[in-house]
Amino acid sequence: MTRKYTPEHEWLEIEGDIATVGITNYAQTALGDVVFVDLPAIGRTVKAKQETAVVESVKAASDVYAPVSGTVTEVNTVLGADPGLVNRDPEASGWFFKLKLADTTELASLLDEAAYNAHLKGL
């Protein structure tokens, strides 16, 4: 398993050709209390950097992008009843959706943990 990040504060955990996507701890702290997550339809095909989900906090509504191209295979239905899980456990059980990767070469352009942490220091 490999963990990657985007400068837009999404993380993805890659296992075979499936990537699990969520938002980082930094993102959930910046958003504040999450009150709603709008998840994509299963089977939807998305391109890298395309808006795929929406996360609403008491402060704002923000788009969550697909870090890489692929097809949505699963969504975290627990978030429907418990959106606060994104705040409590953003980088594990608070995941948003899973993608079946369309092009694994796209992964090369993503950040690893050290690069993401360096990116955060620069903000």
Added chain:
Amino acid sequence: MRYLPLTDTDRREMCAAIGVPAVDALYADVPAPARLPGPIAGLPLAMSEMEVEAHIQQLAAANSSPSAQPSFLGAGAYRHHIPASVDALIQRGEFLTSYTPYQPEISQGTLQALFEFQSMVCALTGMEVANASMYDGATAAAEAVAMACRVTGRKTALISGGVHPHYREVIATQTHWTAHTAILAAPDAHDREDLTAQIDDSVACVVVQTPSFFGHLRDYTALAAACHAKGALLIIAFTEAVSLGLLTPPGDMGADIVVGEGQSLGVPTSFGGPHVGLFATRDKYIRQMPGRLCGETVDASGKRGFVLTLSTREQHIRREKATSNICTNSGLCALAFSIHLALLGEHGMMKLAQLNHAKACQLAAKLESTPGLRIINHSFFNELTVDLGRPAAALVEKLAAHNILAGVPVSRLYPGVTEFENLLLITATELTSEADMDKLAKALA
């Protein structure tokens, strides 16, 4: 706040700073035919206060007021008795001058009124959630179509021929510019329409109305099932809110969105507005709703309070991804609606609706015994369509000259349609006296 207009010197300095010779130069990109070449011809430039008063009085005297003569006008705007307390209460400064209640700490009165309005709209329509109102019934209908397209991911709306022609036009205008398609069914004067066969997998919604524009009452339970079987939403519209005191609520028929005009309660008929649009839907679609929504909550010390909620749907937060570009509501008209309905109460609303229907039945009986007239409705609430056997528009003009407002000729809304030329929409409300009815029947004989 002081208003400080710019001086000619200010203007010259600003034009010099940006390098244009004069303000007019900024309009160079507007095509010349669209620009005003000079003063509007015939518009007087200035009058004294006394002259203005005299002029306006003269204009007002030319008006023909429905309350000064027998009036059977309707077709989307209905004259009802408005209790004097409605006007007295809405003119309180706290309500009359208040702006959008963004700050709950200083807006509890306005917010509670909106919350109660929403609760009343839910109770009337049989729906689960209502917004804080739209501009009018027509724009509410157009918003409902846009919402159905968002919910279903489809682009086509089927619009019944029983829907008010103004609502159909507003829907057609909006769908044109949102790249959706509105299929307008033929106007359904005789209540023969069945849209079931036209509902397929591409249809986002079907929009119907009861009582229809021509006054017919319809049970849409089967149509709701037909829509849902194809994954489409059913939108039920109404133009006469008083009918909801007696008729099966649209929500009970299976409507997914209910839209309508609330003018009948608390708002006078005045040159087409201001009106108040009602908009209600199911809980599961709440995040796709347009418009303001007021919610009940508790404050830090556990006391009940009200706030605008789910604002992330709205333009001031979501910008171009908002569910609608409406960033307001018809607050004062919604308040008038709420006060009127609260004064009536549930029982009073039912009695008012019964009285309206009874008056219409009485009128229908008189018209039926008038030679040469034919009522085309098999069902109606307080408005019906009469075939006069001769052109309606000319007769209406003639009777207006004799101080009888006989109704709205269908040709006024569907001009140039031969089969509608003789049709007249006639409305009776609690304000219609038997003497008024007798005058009309005699005049139409």
